[in-house]
Amino acid sequence: MSKEFLLTDSEFSHIVDLVYKACGIVLGEHKREMVYSRLARRIRSLKLSNFEQYLDYLELNKDKEFSNFINAITTNLTSFFREKHHFEFLKKTLVPKLLKENRATKRVRIWSAGCSTGEEPYSIAMTLADMFPIGWDVKILATDLDSNVLEKANSGEYSANSTTGLEPEILKKWFFKDKQGENYKVKPALKKMIHFKRLNLLQKWPMKGTFDLIFCRNVVIYFDKETKEGLFNNYANILIPQGHLFLGHSESMSKEQKNFNSLGKTMYQKIK
Numbered sequence: 182m183s184k185e186f187l188l189t190d191s192e193f194s195h196i197v198d199l200v201y202k203a204c205g206i207v208l209g210e211h212k213r214e215m216v217y218s219r220l221a222r223r224i225r226s227l228k229l230s231n232f233e234q235y236l237d238y239l240e241l242n243k244d245k246e247f248s249n250f251i252n253a254i255t256t257n258l259t260s261f262f263r264e265k266h267h268f269e270f271l272k273k274t275l276v277p278k279l280l281k282e283n284r285a286t287k288r289v290r291i292w293s294a295g296c297s298t299g300e301e302p303y304s305i306a307m308t309l310a311d312m313f314p315i316g317w318d319v320k321i322l323a324t325d326l327d328s329n330v331l332e333k334a335n336s337g338e339y340s341a342n343s344t345t346g347l348e349p350e351i352l353k354k355w356f357f358k359d360k361q362g363e364n365y366k367v368k369p370a371l372k373k374m375i376h377f378k379r380l381n382l383l384q385k386w387p388m389k390g391t392f393d394l395i396f397c398r399n400v401v402i403y404f405d406k407e408t409k410e411g412l413f414n415n416y417a418n419i420l421i422p423q424g425h426l427f428l429g430h431s432e433s434m435s436k437e438q439k440n441f442n443s444l445g446k447t448m449y450q451k452i453k
């Protein structure tokens with residue numbers, strides 16, 4: 182069947198190149214269909230006729246269109262308490278460790294890097310919320326490249342469908358129903374633990390302080406080895422000595438990565 186819009190090999194390579202340079206995501210030939218269908222939506226909404234016109238439009242309107250282009254390409258699949266064992270380790274092992282080791286400063290900083298629509302940072306917040314005594318300063322920075330997902334994350338509003346995995350008492354404790362009684366909204370007490378910000382992991386980071394823990398799960402899966410290793414080195418620089426890094430279930434570090442020890446189950450600890 183002929184396609185609605187023509188996408189030539191050279192246009193596809195141009196898109197692959199633009200995406201890689203902007204955010205490190207590697208799009209192989211097997212992603213051609215995905216690229217086609219996601220960008221076809223942009224072409225339709227801009228009332229253009231083909232990919233050639235879209236790429237010209239993108240070139241001439243970088244300020245306006247480039248974030249839509251990147252938003253269309255990113256894959257944002259996520260869920261509450263995804264990879265449950267990470268949250269169990271956080272609760273049972275890391276919280277007691279932080280309570281002991283940070284007792285002088287009473288300060289804990291966690292980064293959810295590539296937070297998508299917010300389920301990950303809210304799951305971290307729900308895990309930590311009642312674990313620290315009053316007076317402790319526990320904050321989560323949640324960042325993503327995609328401005329659409331960040332907007333949703335910041336709204337803290339989720340459909341009944343996306344909250345089905347949550348235990349009823351957790352849902353009752355941390356969410357309330359919206360006025361229509363359809364969606365669930367995160368309660369302010371949880372929301373105030375998180376600061377959402379747009380950040381491209383491959384650009385300069387504005388953060389000044391260090392982090393105790395970093396969650397960067399199901400993000401580097403789209404990066405090549407060089408980009409991944411560079412990012413892991415930067416994580417090592419911004420983590421406290423012996424700080425922890427969580428990756429996604431199909432992600433790992435190469436043997437050459439000397440900054441971290443593997444703790445198994447895609448959990449890593451900075452060496453010094």
Ligand SMILES: C[S@@+](CC[C@H](N)C(=O)[O-])C[C@H]1O[C@@H](n2cnc3c(N)ncnc32)[C@H](O)[C@@H]1O
Pocket residue numbers: 203204205206255256257258259260263294295296297298301324325326327330380381382383397398399400429
């Ligand atoms: C599949 S989601 C993972 C969400 C969550 N961490 C989880 O594991 O459920 C990957 C996220 O990484 C973000 N991402 C990809 N490349 C990025 C980059 N260079 N800088 C920041 N975020 C990026 C995407 O926008 C997307 O929201």
